Amino acid sequence: MEDRTHDCLIVGAGPAGLTAAVYLARFRRSVVVVDTGTSRASRIPWSYNIPGFADGISGPDILRRHVEQAAAFDIVPRSANVRTLLAEDGGFTCLMAGESGERATVRARTVLLATGVQDNEPEMPELAEAISAGSVRLCPVCDAYEAIDADIAVLGDGSGAAAEAVFMRTYSERVTLLLSGGARCLSPDDRASLGGQGIRIVEEGIAALARDDADRMVVRTAGGAGLAFDAVYAALGSRARSGLAAALGAELVAADGAVVVDGHQRTGVPGLWAAGDVASSLNQVSVAWGQAAIAATDIHNHLRGA
Ligand SMILES: Cc1cc2nc3c(=O)[nH]c(=O)nc-3n(C[C@H](O)[C@H](O)[C@H](O)COP(=O)(O)OP(=O)(O)OC[C@H]3O[C@@H](n4cnc5c(N)ncnc54)[C@H](O)[C@@H]3O)c2cc1C
Known part of the structure; x- marks a missing residue:
């Protein structure tokens, strides 16, 4: 000592x-x-x-x-x-x-x-590189302005993720909520609020996240669908x-x-x-x-x- x-x-x-x-x-x-x-x-x-x-x-x-x-x-x-x-x-x-x-x-x-x-982080290969490239983002207050008019996904569950998706509508008309825990995580109020803002909801759960060569995010749903976004905001708390x-x-x-x-x-x-x-x-x-x-x-x- x-x-x-x-x-x-x-x-x-x-x-x-x-x-x-x-x-x-x-x-x-x-x-x-x-x-x-x-x-x-x-x-x-x-x-x-x-x-x-x-x-x-x-x-x-x-x-x-x-x-x-x-x-x-x-x-x-x-x-x-x-x-x-x-x-x-x-x-x-x-x-x-x-x-x-x-x-x-x-x-x-x-x-x-x-x-x-x-941070509670999404599971994906090379997460640090994806954050560095701005493909995965953790803080809309920090950098949503740099995503204006982009094709944006918000990944998370429940009211917190729903609120973040609504927040992102200030910046883009193309906002998708990826429900990491499946459809049971949304209340009727959240669902109404998202619907009112024209936010697409992917309900089937997420099987895999990856970044492609152009730094876009490629999302495979549990049902096997493939989706692509300019950025995924992780709203996992x-x-x-x-x-x-x-x-x-x-x-x-x-x-x-x-x-x-x-x-x-x-x-x-x-x-x-x-x-x-x-x-x-x-x-x-x-x-x-x-x-x-x-x-x-x-x-x-x-x-x-x-
Ligand atoms: C991807 C990303 C982008 C961001 N972008 C922005 C942005 O654009 N603008 C903005 O304002 N903010 C941004 N932020 C948030 C910003 O980084 C944080 O608000 C800021 O770093 C908080 O500072 P802090 O000193 O409170 O904590 P930190 O910077 O996290 O520092 C805490 C330190 O405490 C140390 N520590 C913890 N426990 C112990 C222990 N038991 N013993 C010894 N050391 C310990 C850790 O090692 C760490 O170094 C971003 C965050 C992330 C992850």
């Missing part, structure tokens, strides 16, 4: 964690950042909705800029998995394991969880990486496991904040930035007893 007790431990080095790290460093706080290297931002092929980047920017470039900015304050994320957080002695003890299993313990007065979410918060007794949203926070990004556990996707249903880089700024400022004020 290190002798030192840091002002703040930040779990996660995505846009939320690294924004908070820079804010706290600029508040002259000692910060340690720990990360397992699976930021969702690393999967953004190219985004046109990041404020300030009119020509767009890739997710890896966003992360590179964050890392460079943090490095200017001597903050280099430690590559390790935070396994356990123990609340004790008015702070936290953090137990982590590196890639080769080596263990370490860090102490901090406060903790910011910026651990993001885990996500699960917040909130296990550390739950173990400390923080309240979670039942539907997706997101950490419940107040207007300062405080959880109900004294000394524990959460920011970014793990605490938000609008999973966006700009939201992660804003929440991190709010959390870091509140952490600093808390530490100085204001």
Whole structure:
């Protein structure tokens, strides 16, 4: 165990964690950042909705800029998995394991969880390549504008997928809902809403998804039909990486496991904040930035007893 007790431990080095790290460093706080290297931002092929980047920017470039900015304050994320957080002695003890299993313990007065979410992904070969090509998409708020007038499919079950298909009608007249679980997953209300919007529903279940050489998506239904789309939006939901918060007794949203926070990004556990996707249903880089700024400022004020 290190002798030192840091002002703040930040779990996660995505846009939320690294924004908070820079804010706290600029508040002259000692910060340690720990990360397992699976930021969702690393999967953004190219985004046109990041404020300030009119020509767009890739997710890896966003992360590179964050890392460079943090490095200017001597903050280099430690590559390790935070396994356990123990609340004790008015702070936290953090137990982590590196890639080769080596263990370490860090102490901090406060903790910011910026651990993001885990997407529920469609099963298909070369999914990462399909996401990179924009053939499979996970976030209509992010990039539906880039699918205007395209032939779009939404893949999922129930009301969530139905709502996403209706959302896509703002962008295209050709929207198809692919019911991954078959026809039983739609309520009469959903069905009426989809019908009213002219959205085709494929009810028979999906047997296979693939990307062709032109980056179009080829869908084989359970009944053997072959369909092709410019893009498939996976509306399969996500699960917040909130296990550390739950173990400390923080309240979670039942539907997706997101950490419940107040207007300062405080959880109900004294000394524990959460920011970014793990605490938000609008999973966006700009939201992660804003929440991190709010959390870091509140952490600093808390530490100085204001
Ligand atoms: C394909 C795709 C396209 C997207 N496009 C856009 C877009 O165009 N515009 C936009 O605004 N947003 C977009 N997003 C969403 C955006 O990527 C997220 O909103 C953003 O990355 C959230 O930042 P975060 O810091 O909260 O979480 P993340 O970036 O996911 O970072 C969380 C970090 O925590 C680490 N971590 C988790 N648990 C632990 C642990 N126990 N110990 C140590 N480290 C841990 C992970 O390894 C990860 O690095 C897109 C997402 C995807 C998947």
